[in-house]
Amino acid sequence: MSIRLINIGFGSIVSVNRIVAIVSPESAPMKRLVQEAREAGTLIDATHGRRTRAVLIMDSDHIVLSAVQPETVAQRIFSKEEVTEEGQGKA
Template identity: 45%
Template sequence: MSSFPILNVGFSNVVFQDRILVILQSESAGAKRLRSEAKDSNRLIDATQGRKTRSLLVLHTGHVVLSALRPESLTRRIEGSDNSIDVEEEDFDD
């Protein structure tokens, strides 16, 4: 049985790491455009649980996943294999 590395994108929502093409900061112009296009074509997946969107993950299928976690936190989770289910408080400071 093979195991597939997963990335916890917040609130127990996970994405297969090998399906991620790019992680973008949500406030960039390109990210806003991608979000709008994905919504118009029914390829937008909201994993924020009503929180502020801080990052967008673009998958190899063209789907866009919205996450309430910062891109830096997601990158740390990928690099360190820290995919704990606990929510990091610093990600939600407003």
């Protein structure tokens, strides 16, 4: 099994194989989930100070915040272009 990595904005990269869900941060349950992760120390803020547009729920119980739209993250997952383990683009 190869490791597939995608860019979630501003040079931040996550493993596609570890993503459970990509959701919008607007609903009250998502806001509560983010707050609980912050308190538990399992929140990873990859927004670089920008507005949170996507919440990535990982299989390790970590929550990753991204400034990229959920649709854009999904498109990057399903595109042929990917970031390899060595960090180089591959078609």
